[in-house]
Amino acid sequence: MSSIQTGSMKALTLRLQDELFAVEAENVREILDLVPITEVPNASPFVSGLINVRGRVVPLADLRVMFGMDRPEPDQDTRIVVMEVTIDGEPTVAGILADKVHDVTDIEAASIEDAPKVGMRWRPEFIRGIGKRNGGFIIIPNLGKIFETQGGRSPSSAASEERSAS
Amino acid sequence: MSFSDPNETFRQEARELLEQLELGLLDLEQNPGNDDLVNSTFRALHTIKGSGAMFGFTAVAAFVHEFETAFDQVRKGQSSATPALIAVALDAKDHIHKLIEQPDQTHAGGDAILDALRATIAGTSATAEIPEAPAPEAPAAASQPSAAEGRWRIRFRLPADALVYGTNPLLLLDEIKAIGPCTIKALTDTIPGLDVIDPEVPYLGWQVDLVSADPREAIDDVFLFLKDGMELSVEPLLDEPGQVAATPVSAPAIAAPEAAAQRPEPAMPAPAQAAPVHAKAKPTKTAEPDGASGSDRPASSSMRVDAERLDELMDRVGELVIAQARLTQIANMSSDGNLKTIAEELERLSSGLRDTTMGIRMVPIGTLFSRFRRLVHDLSRDLGKEIEFITTGEDTELDKTMIERLADPLVHLIRNSVDHGLESADKRLAAGKPAQGTVRLSAVYAGAEVAISVTDDGAGLNAERIRAKAEEAGLLAPDAKIADQDLWQMIFAPGFSTAKEVTSLSGRGVGMDVVKRTIDGLRGSIDVATTPGQGSSMTLRLPLTLAIIDGMLVRVGNGRFTIPLAAVEECVELPEGIEANARGRNFLDIRGSLVPFLRLREVFGTTAPADPHQKVVIVSSGEGRVGLVVDQIIGNNQTVIKQLSKLHSSIKSFSGATILGDGTVALILDTSHLVAFGQGYVDQGRAA
Numbered sequence A: 001m002s003s004i005q006t007g008s009m010k011a012l013t014l015r016l017q018d019e020l021f022a023v024e025a026e027n028v029r030e031i032l033d034l035v036p037i038t039e040v041p042n043a044s045p046f047v048s049g050l051i052n053v054r055g056r057v058v059p060l061a062d063l064r065v066m067f068g069m070d071r072p073e074p075d076q077d078t079r080i081v082v083m084e085v086t087i088d089g090e091p092t093v094a095g096i097l098a099d100k101v102h103d104v105t106d107i108e109a110a111s112i113e114d115a116p117k118v119g120m121r122w123r124p125e126f127i128r129g130i131g132k133r134n135g136g137f138i139i140i141p142n143l144g145k146i147f148e149t150q151g152g153r154s155p156s157s158a159a160s161e162e163r164s165a166s
Numbered sequence B: 001m002s003f004s005d006p007n008e009t010f011r012q013e014a015r016e017l018l019e020q021l022e023l024g025l026l027d028l029e030q031n032p033g034n035d036d037l038v039n040s041t042f043r044a045l046h047t048i049k050g051s052g053a054m055f056g057f058t059a060v061a062a063f064v065h066e067f068e069t070a071f072d073q074v075r076k077g078q079s080s081a082t083p084a085l086i087a088v089a090l091d092a093k094d095h096i097h098k099l100i101e102q103p104d105q106t107h108a109g110g111d112a113i114l115d116a117l118r119a120t121i122a123g124t125s126a127t128a129e130i131p132e133a134p135a136p137e138a139p140a141a142a143s144q145p146s147a148a149e150g151r152w153r154i155r156f157r158l159p160a161d162a163l164v165y166g167t168n169p170l171l172l173l174d175e176i177k178a179i180g181p182c183t184i185k186a187l188t189d190t191i192p193g194l195d196v197i198d199p200e201v202p203y204l205g206w207q208v209d210l211v212s213a214d215p216r217e218a219i220d221d222v223f224l225f226l227k228d229g230m231e232l233s234v235e236p237l238l239d240e241p242g243q244v245a246a247t248p249v250s251a252p253a254i255a256a257p258e259a260a261a262q263r264p265e266p267a268m269p270a271p272a273q274a275a276p277v278h279a280k281a282k283p284t285k286t287a288e289p290d291g292a293s294g295s296d297r298p299a300s301s302s303m304r305v306d307a308e309r310l311d312e313l314m315d316r317v318g319e320l321v322i323a324q325a326r327l328t329q330i331a332n333m334s335s336d337g338n339l340k341t342i343a344e345e346l347e348r349l350s351s352g353l354r355d356t357t358m359g360i361r362m363v364p365i366g367t368l369f370s371r372f373r374r375l376v377h378d379l380s381r382d383l384g385k386e387i388e389f390i391t392t393g394e395d396t397e398l399d400k401t402m403i404e405r406l407a408d409p410l411v412h413l414i415r416n417s418v419d420h421g422l423e424s425a426d427k428r429l430a431a432g433k434p435a436q437g438t439v440r441l442s443a444v445y446a447g448a449e450v451a452i453s454v455t456d457d458g459a460g461l462n463a464e465r466i467r468a469k470a471e472e473a474g475l476l477a478p479d480a481k482i483a484d485q486d487l488w489q490m491i492f493a494p495g496f497s498t499a500k501e502v503t504s505l506s507g508r509g510v511g512m513d514v515v516k517r518t519i520d521g522l523r524g525s526i527d528v529a530t531t532p533g534q535g536s537s538m539t540l541r542l543p544l545t546l547a548i549i550d551g552m553l554v555r556v557g558n559g560r561f562t563i564p565l566a567a568v569e570e571c572v573e574l575p576e577g578i579e580a581n582a583r584g585r586n587f588l589d590i591r592g593s594l595v596p597f598l599r600l601r602e603v604f605g606t607t608a609p610a611d612p613h614q615k616v617v618i619v620s621s622g623e624g625r626v627g628l629v630v631d632q633i634i635g636n637n638q639t640v641i642k643q644l645s646k647l648h649s650s651i652k653s654f655s656g657a658t659i660l661g662d663g664t665v666a667l668i669l670d671t672s673h674l675v676a677f678g679q680g681y682v683d684q685g686r687a688a
Helices: A143-151 A155-165 B006-030 B035-054 B058-075 B083-101 B110-132 B169-179 B216-222 B241-246 B255-262 B271-281 B293-300 B307-333 B337-361 B366-383 B400-421 B425-430 B463-472 B484-492 B512-521 B671-687
Strands: A008-016 A019-024 A028-033 A049-053 A056-061 A079-087 A090-098 A100-108 A127-133 A136-141 B151-157 B182-187 B205-211 B231-236 B362-364 B387-392 B397-399 B437-446 B449-456 B525-531 B535-543 B548-556 B559-564 B568-573 B587-590 B593-599 B615-621 B624-630 B632-640 B654-659 B665-669
Touching (some): A008 A079, A008 A090, A019 A100, A049 A090, A056 B654, A079 A100, B035 B058, B058 B110, B216 B231, B307 B337, B307 B400, B337 B362, B337 B632, B362 B366, B362 B400, B366 B400, B397 B400, B400 B437, B400 B535, B484 B525, B512 B525, B548 B624, B559 B632, B587 B624, B593 B671
Parallel strands (some): A019 A136, B559 B665
Antiparallel strands (some): A049 A056, B151 B205, B449 B535, B548 B632, B568 B615, B615 B624, B654 B665
């Protein structure tokens, strides 16, 4: 949080469906065009795939699942953002699917507000803050929280979710 | 990392020597009369003393010296290796271990151990000597020179590089002087002319005539660290003039008068020791005293490598294997013959490299097993139970990291068997069993796994007591129905212990849950089997390696999966008729035995249309077998195992992932999990 409150945050902006998101640029390793994705049977839809990133097997996460969005098939704008995230205290490399990647920008700390507690479609703990740019909103997701929720999930609930989803 | 601390080197070496010492002592307990064992034990002690002094571990050297002196009585046959002596010697070994590992701290109790050691030896030697004791002060006699054995002619020349490596001949001569009175003569015959002399080469040879009662080993000890490359001869000097003249160099017998003067009361009779020492002294020629050589030689052909570097090497080989798989795939699509040839050659080389690299990491489990002999020995003494400890399958090889992590779980299991499993001698006799209990530790290959069992012939697990305890701890609802196998697994729950009283060894309820956690961490499992009154058996099943395996690539729907080849027994076609039965009766008749099968399409929820001719891959794990129905068998490949991240660790059907030749990721099936899953079918089938 502190990095947001003081000065500005260097962020990579990306689009998921109709919303603009920003992730901290310093945690981004690389941005890939779409690569073959290996589906993991019985995994939750959020991390249903694995990809090969320079010889490493990396889980691929779809944030759209966590924000209750539609998930159309990938098109020519689809990218994979490879990032370092911390899961249960362990640094892990994971890919994040993005419908489109825009640019790296500075987001003024002053313009970032806490997520409103009410009147929001999404679970508030998944959002670190909401910034403004060019008159629009940018959502800053709390990746640590999102991945942690996923990692701590019991196998049975993950499996049952898969069944109901398919 | 590259900086090597000499003290650490000494410690490592000492640890190995102490292990050797311990094994020697334990073997000796079983074969008290075996001279080879006595000698190897003595050798280990001696080397520890020597290198301890060299590296400044003076406390170690001093203690070991005393230990050695006491143990020398055993070597001379004046005392025998009784169990009591072995027990004290083992304590002494532990003390040395402490001195070496924590040199900065003061360790009390060393003197007490030495006193006990001396007392024990005096006890046994006193009884041993009565029949042949014309000299009741036999130990003291060792320090008195006696005519027959006491005179030696030592001739030595140092290797050409000795001075460069810091050897000082004067110090050697001083050491010889310390053994006994002597005359020293320089042999100047090989000194070259001044024009060719190299000031760094020791041209002088030395001839020393020594009067000493110390056995020949005392002389060998002086040269212990030098013997490679030097010329050394030690011969007993006899009084017959012919003998003296027969020594090759024209050496006037200077020694004779002085030696004669030094010789006190003629022939103080000490027949008991004169005989064996003399026998040893006869076959003396050059270098290599038959003493320390045996234990030193293997060291020169092996080297220590940082485990991290091995891991790095393994990673690199993994990358190479993946790159090679890509090349093979490209070569197969091309019509260029040269490309194909080189791709094939590279495949052969990389698989060889892979096997070698893995081989470096594989260690026979015997290295681990031998540690437990001491454990059982101590347990047997502390609990007053007679135990026979049998190990089999010591040469079964496992990845080094795995072996290290297995040590603690096995300690717990063995303790449990001895403490809880084996009954006291009275109870055993009452139950019609021999008073001596048996604990077996065995390792065997089972498919892609290694099964390590700890088996005892004790009372077996007590179902009622485990049940009562589980209910008390709230792990099990009262009158809940539970299969025996699941009930046994309760003993691995944290805080669970059925021991009525807490002993110093076990019964605190910590341990078994640690065992379970460690084995889970290694992707292994624990089976429990028990027969009331007959004993119980704990079997750890572990994957052979954590790095690279041979795999069989199969396709299910659109996904490709790798099955560890070592687990594959055979592949058959799925009979068409069986298709109709669909759910419920999933069994195949494989040459008369019923094998359950799993349709991976169902397990994985695949929606793509099925191939018309489905194949069944029969895999095994331990006793269980299961058929896995797949759409297509693609072929064999080398599989570099990559761990799945935490995000997928909850999915048990897969043990990891790998990268295929075309760069895509394939999941590796966890066969033991699938077999267990399939065995559930069998149980259901029986119940129906």
